[in-house]
Amino acid sequence: MKVKIKTKGLEPGKRLDLKKVDTWSLWDGNTLLEEKVPIPDAGLGLDHYKCIANDEDTVSVVRFADLHRHSDNSLRDGILKVPDMVKHTEYAGALTDHGNLYGFVEYYNAMKGAGKKPIIGMEAYQENLRGELSGNHLILLAKNDVGYKNLIKLSSESFEHFYRKPHVTWEMLKQYHEGIICTTACLGGLIPKSFANGDRESAYYAAKQLLKIFGEDFYIEIQRHGIKDEELVNPQLLGLAQELNIPIVATTDSHYLRKEDAYAHEVMMCLKQDLTIDMPHRRYEGTGYHLHSSEEMEKLFSDLPEALDNTLRIADKCDVTVKMGDVNLPNYEIPAPFATPLEYFKHICKTGFDKRFQGRPEHEDPVYLERYDYEMSVIEKMGFETYFLIVWDFINYARSVSVYIGPGRGSAAGSLLAFCMGITDMDPIRFNLLFERFLNPERVSWPD
Numbered sequence: 001m002k003v004k005i006k007t008k009g010l011e012p013g014k015r016l017d018l019k020k021v022d023t024w025s026l027w028d029g030n031t032l033l034e035e036k037v038p039i040p041d042a043g044l045g046l047d048h049y050k051c052i053a054n055d056e057d058t059v060s061v062v063r064f065a066d067l068h069r070h071s072d073n074s075l076r077d078g079i080l081k082v083p084d085m086v087k088h089t090e091y092a093g094a095l096t097d098h099g100n101l102y103g104f105v106e107y108y109n110a111m112k113g114a115g116k117k118p119i120i121g122m123e124a125y126q127e128n129l130r131g132e133l134s135g136n137h138l139i140l141l142a143k144n145d146v147g148y149k150n151l152i153k154l155s156s157e158s159f160e161h162f163y164r165k166p167h168v169t170w171e172m173l174k175q176y177h178e179g180i181i182c183t184t185a186c187l188g189g190l191i192p193k194s195f196a197n198g199d200r201e202s203a204y205y206a207a208k209q210l211l212k213i214f215g216e217d218f219y220i221e222i223q224r225h226g227i228k229d230e231e232l233v234n235p236q237l238l239g240l241a242q243e244l245n246i247p248i249v250a251t252t253d254s255h256y257l258r259k260e261d262a263y264a265h266e267v268m269m270c271l272k273q274d275l276t277i278d279m280p281h282r283r284y285e286g287t288g289y290h291l292h293s294s295e296e297m298e299k300l301f302s303d304l305p306e307a308l309d310n311t312l313r314i315a316d317k318c319d320v321t322v323k324m325g326d327v328n329l330p331n332y333e334i335p336a337p338f339a340t341p342l343e344y345f346k347h348i349c350k351t352g353f354d355k356r357f358q359g360r361p362e363h364e365d366p367v368y369l370e371r372y373d374y375e376m377s378v379i380e381k382m383g384f385e386t387y388f389l390i391v392w393d394f395i396n397y398a399r400s401v402s403v404y405i406g407p408g409r410g411s412a413a414g415s416l417l418a419f420c421m422g423i424t425d426m427d428p429i430r431f432n433l434l435f436e437r438f439l440n441p442e443r444v445s446w447p448d
């Protein structure tokens with residue numbers, strides 16, 4: 001359903017204030033169904049809607065924000081390109097790729113650029129109640145900047161609990177839950193799966209655990225893909241939600257853009273399983289893994305309006321600002337007795353210089369000494385000492401475990417200090433290589 005409304009100064013992205021509405025008309029696609037002046041009451045539930053477009057005094061509204069969507073960063077699973085996802089988002093939407101955040105920068109920037117609200121999320125793989133890495137799905141959405149950082153932590157640490165997929169553990173969820181909204185995911189989620197297996201007790205136990213961790217930011221997800229198990233599971237999910245007083249939320253597990261992309265998706269699923277399309281293969285049961293419009297979702301969930309309203313509530317809750325363009329180097333811990341990274345860096349360089357040149361004419365050669373001081377002053381001025389220490393550290397480590405390291409590639413070979421530190425293995429002065437190609441204060445760009 002689309003509603004067009006004539007109003008006094010409504011703002012896109014804000015909830016509809018019925019008192020401000022002059023006239024409204026109800027449309028089904030392009031057909032005008034009804035027109036009224038002024039708006040009679042909230043009987044239609046119009047106050048639940050969200051304004052999404054504003055051409056002077058006309059506002060279109062939707063009743064759904066899409067919170068569970070896979071792009072082609074859900075490797076060998078989704079085929080939806082991020083730009084297509086953004087283009088077809090009505091007002092707000094989440095990116096929830098399987099077990100990773102690979103697409104979020106592209107997604108965040110594109111959504112912001114399109115004036116839409118990006119929600120950063122992930123469909124994590126979760127360990128089961130016995131602590132086995134059994135690949136249960138769980139949707140995690142960043143609610144605020146703290147949640148965004150925690151989501152990054154969860155994503156990174158999940159790779160330390162890797163069994164076929166990166167997993168989040170219960171411990172990790174307890175540690176990094178702040179600022180994160182959690183929903184129970186598809187039939188692959190721990191709770192739906194437990195219900196499908198007839199293990200009601202585990203479903204309730206898991207729900208109580210997640211409720212304890214996420215509190216009011218925990219939601220029971222309801223999907224309707226026409227899968228047989230959904231008929232069995234959904235009523236139990238609704239019962240659990242009611243019994244434990246957990247809000248429900250409507251989602252659709254989109255993996256491709258249009259309905260007709262189902263075949264292309266099936267071809268890719270065959271590639272994943274090393275099968276051809278003509279061989280018997282496991283098809284995705286059910287339908288509707290395309291990106292749904294608000295209208296489609298309203299029809300699909302007309303009997304559960306609160307599940308739609310909660311999508312907007314969640315979208316309202318989420319507000320993350322990602323600063324782009326900054327370089328965030330890891331914190332490099334320096335050993336005692338050095339007080340600053342610069343002090344330690346100077347020490348490593350000096351020791352390295354002596355090691356390379358002690359007892360040779362270069363050790364006293366003004367060309368070398370001046371070049372040494374010059375590079376040191378540039379690095380100090382540009383604040384790159386931590387960068388050097390980090391590179392030095394991983395190069396050293398690689399050498400210590402017999403990983404091949406070249407003598408230095410690209411412009412880095414032009415640095416005498418990199419040579420002193422053992423990052424590179426050739427003397428730039430001997431080979432007449434320029435330091436400025438590597439670093440120069442006129443153009444601050446990070447070396448690779």
Ligand SMILES: [Zn+2]
Pocket residue numbers: 123137185186187188189253
């Ligand atoms: Zn899933």
Ligand SMILES: [Zn+2]
Pocket residue numbers: 068070123186253254
């Ligand atoms: Zn999914």
